[in-house]
Amino acid sequence: MAMNSLSGGTTVSTRPMRKLLERMWQARYLYLLVLPLLAYYVIFQYLPMYGVIIAFKSYNFAKGIIGSPWNDFEHFRYMFQLPQFWHVLKNTLVIAFGRLIIEFPFPIVFALLLHEIRSARWKRFYQTVFTFPHFLSWIIVSGILSNFLYDMGMLNQILQYLGFQKVSLLTDPSSFVGMLFTTNIWKEMGWGTIIYLAAMAGIDPTLYEAASIDGAGRLQKMRMITWPGIKSTVVVLFILAVGNTMGGAGFDQIFNLYNPGVYSVADILDTFIYRLTFYEGSDFGFTTAVGLFKSIVNCLLLFSANLLAKRMGERGIF
Amino acid sequence: MFTQKRKSLVIASLLTMSLVATACGSSGPATSSNTPTASPSATATAATTKAASEENLEVSVGFWDVDKALANRGSDDMLTKMEKDFNITFKPYTYSWSDYSEKLKLWGASGELPDIFSTDMVGSSTYNQWIEQELIRPLPDDLSAYPNVQKLMQRPDVKALQKNGSFYMLPRSSGPSTDAWLFDRAILVRKDWMDKLGIKEPKSFQEYEAMFKSFAEKDPDGNGKKDTVGLTVKLPGFIDTLFLGSNPAYMNGAWVNEDGKWLPSVASKTMIDGVSQLKQLYVDGALDPDFSILKNLDGWEKFAQGKAGAIASQVTPNALNDIKKLWEKYEHDKSFEDSIAILPVWTDKDGNAYRFTGAAFWSESYFSAKVDDAKMDRILKLYDYLLSDDGRKLVDYGFEGKDFKMDGTNLVVTLGKDEKTGGNKALGDIYPSTGLFGSLASWYDSFNAPLSVQIEQFGEKIVMISNEKKDEWLKSLKPIPTNYDVMFLSTPAKDKISAIPFNDDIIKVILSKGDVQVDWNKVIEDYNSKGLQTAIDEVNAQMNK
Structure with a gap:
């Protein structure tokens, strides 16, 4: 009896499984194609994750990740009592949220403006000009910027010519963060518009025609048709940006500039971890602990942004 | 049609998977063949050592740009000689000047350290950790089989580096005496600008500051623009040079004895004088406003372009020659040699002028714990040869009869002229492996090279300027008082604070808009929280034993 019910149960549960397998077999070549990508994620993204356990261990080079002894959260205790850590965390949050508030809207506004240009040639021209800086690495851009912003750089020469005082944007803590935002907007604004322009291209042109017949002006069309057409894209990108807050403070840019x-305002978690690990020779376990803390905060921010978007009636990303 | 499509799909998938598999297979520069599994054995007999020396050994070497140095196997006679004489095949593990420390730490963490590698980490927490965790191996206790190595390890500035009774590194010597550091930090100045502005050779801080300010403000290049700076630095870290005029020990990291107590120089009571002087130079516009953001050759370029009146830099004949090459890229009225002078840093408040000195080595060679005794023996034989007079001569001047000849006691270089540049050929062009062998065991010591060779390499005028100053400074300037026993003493807190980037904090205070004393007190408070006081207590307890 027991055997029967057991075998009966198995039959029931294997049926959908068999169906699934059959469907998979039918699409076997597609699965084969997906396999390398899957392998990539498993090998390079998931397997190395076991390494984060050194955040909870006293890492010993000779004993390796598994063999090193556990240390009762010592790295976390040390991290939280380090005054520098709180300072760096504050910088990270200030810069990251600054980027969200100041930098995030620029590509949207720029895309809306580009969308309004009638001549396709000028549209392409502006888009190319503004997208180009994205393809320069921060190492190159930092070299160009340094030459431009040096004490005797072009900016100061222009300022002096116009009778103003010289500025030292690269070494003055009060202006450094503003310089970060401005240069990042310059570099990434054009690139950021691509997705919005694609979303705009997907808007049904008959809507614009109908609006024109109804006598709507450009601003009204932008507000009533274009903006609602790209709103969901904006929300998705915003959630992703929030989820990348702690990492999105911009290591490449800051490290090179x-x-x-200006450590007092520009040292972020990523640069702090980098210096500790490679210059000051800190314990890898400690720097992993800082990195892990960063990832957890990121994760929490991502979920909260997603939840918030859903509450506001948008779709969210999961 | 369908089969065709299916075939291409299968082939495409297999290719992609093989790509992923290849990517997974490679792990850094190491391959399985280069890491011998034998653990260090303390009881290798003479017989096994002899047997081992008969087989060819692969020795991996971590060194700056070593891939280029070992690129010409077959046509590079020096490499051929070394590999043949010691029956070794070298395998390069390359790193650059900007990433060597990072790369070695990564290799250390992943168990991929090369058999030999060079870096500057003696006394650091990484060094102690790697000894404790058996990543690097000690030299044998008995070095009598390698007399040149033994001689080096018995020098007083080296002897202090023993840990637990053994040496875990071999210092890369920069010369037979600590005087060789003389020109490693000084001020190179525009003599022609001094003459033009009627400035006499300065001595005190005030005189120096006045001179730097004149360079910045009085249009010394006469172009009608205010486009020159007073004093710049080769790189931001070179601001430590200027402490020779207040707290000289800060320059070489020595500990000072104040009121019977050993203190790290950064905690000396004279430290604030130095920081204040630098801040004053910065605020008054005597110091380059961009000094903290200079990279690579920016500082030298500024001087060579005629945009700076003075620079804190190395002034060895080699360095002068390099700056001269940059200088010649730009238009100047006079030659480099006729436009410059070398000055010491200003006198301290007691009227003493100091010159730089330090342990007579910069950086060290380390040996992976995976190197067994037989391989270690072969490596030490190589080092012994490189440290010998014959070895030094080979890597500095090439083969006798071919690259140089002896004219009595005079060594005459016969490398000939480079057809393209018209200048002398460099040994490194003919034997790229000198890039490794020339500085693996010890540095080329231009300080003690025969005069004829120096002139051949750097030109007569530069050599004359250097030699004149050398004689003068050895007599008139005091070397930084340095106690090597304390300097290289290792205690847990001392090792920890040695990793603090003090220069960064000094730069912070210089650029800050706050009061220098208040800012510096904060820095010291921060050091205390990182174990400064504990380090002082530990060191004094050890020294009082």
Whole structure:
């Protein structure tokens, strides 16, 4: 009896499974194609994750990740009592949220403006000009910027010519963060518009025609047709940006532009971890702990942004 | 049609998978063949050592740009000689000047350290950790089989580096005496600008500051624009040079004895004088406003372009020659040699002028714990040869009869002229492997090279300027008082604070808009929280034993 019910149960549960397998077999070549990508994620993204356990261990080079002894959250205790850590965390949050508030809207506004250009040639021209800086690495851009912003750089020469005082944007803590935002907008604004322009291209042109017949002006069309057409894209990108807050403070940019004089405002978690690990030779376990903390905060922010978007009636990303 | 499509799909998938598999297979520069599995054995007999020396050994070497140095196997006679004489095949593990420390730490973490590698980490927390966790191996206790190595390890500035009774590194010597550091930090100045502005050779801080300010403000290049700076630095870290005029020990990291107590130089009571002087130079516009953001050759370029009146830099004949090459890229009225002078840093408040000195080595060679005794023996034989007079001569001047000849006691270089540049051929062009062998065991010591060779390499005028100053400074300037026993003493807190980037904090204070004393007190408070006081207590307890 027991055997029967057991075998009966198995039959029931294997039926959909068999169906699934059959469907998979039918699409076997597609699965074969997906396999390398899957393998990539498993090998390079998931398997190395076991390494984060060194955040909870006293890492010993000779004993390796598994063999090193557990240390009772010592790295986390040390991290939270380090005054520098709180300072760096504050910088990270200030810069990251600054980017969300100041930098995030620029590509949207720029895309809306581009969308309004009638001549396709000028539209392409502006888009190319504004997208180009994205393809320069921060190493190159930092070299160009340094030459431009040096004490005797072009900016100061122009300022002096016009009778103003010289500025030292690269070494003055009060202007450094603003310089970060401005240069990042310059570099990434054009690239950021691509997705919005694609979303705009997907809007049904008959809507615009109908609106024109109804006598709607350009601003009204932008507000009533274009904006609702790209709103969901904006929300998705915003959620992703929030989820990348802690990492999105911009290691590449800051690392190539900062100097000890502006550490007080520009040192972020990523640069702090980098210096600790490679210059000061800190324990890998400690720097992993800081990195893990960063990832957890990121994760929490991502979920909250998603939840918030859903509450506001948007779709969210999961 | 369908089969065709299916075939291409299968082939495409297989290719992609093989790509992924290849990517997974490679792990850094190491391959399985280069890491011997034998663990260090302390009881290798003479017989096994002898047997081992008969087989060819692969020795992996971590060194700056070593891939280029070992690229010409077959046509590079020096490489051929070394590999044949010691029956070794070298395998390069390359790193650059900007990433060597990072790369070595990564290799250390992943168990891929090369058999030999060079870096500067003696006394650091990484060094102690790697000894404790058996990543690097000690040298044998008995070095009598390698007399040149033994001689080096018995020098007083080296002897202090023993840990637990053994040496875990071999210092890369920069010369037979600590005087060789003389020109490693000084001020290179525009003599022609001094003459034009009627400035006499300065001595005190005030005189120096006045001179730098004149360079910045009085249009010394006469182009009618205010486009020159007073004093710049080769790189931001070179601001430590200027402490020779206040707290000289800060320059070489020595500990100072104040009121019977050993203190790290950064905690000396004279430290604030130095920081204040630098801040004053910065605020008054005597110091380059961009000094903290200079990279690579920016500082030298500024000087060579005629945009800076003075620069804190190395002034060795080699460095002068390099700056001269940059200088010649730009238009100048006078030659480099006729436009410059070398000055010491200003006198301290007691009227003493100091010159740089330090342990007579910069950076060290380390040996992976995976190197067994037989391989270690072969490596030490190589080092012994490189440290010998014959070895030094080979890597500095090439083969006798071919690259140089002896004219009595005079060594005459016969490398000939480079057809393209018209200048002398460099040994490195003929034997790229000198890039490794020339500085693996010890640095080329231009300080003690025969005069004829120096002139051949750097030109007569530069050599004359250097030699004149050398004689003068050895007599008139005091070397930084340095106690190597304390300097290289290792205690847990001392090792930890040695990793603090002090220069960064000094730069922070210079650029800050706040009061220098208040800012510096904060820095010291931060050091205390990182273990400064504990380090002082530990060191004094050890020294009082």
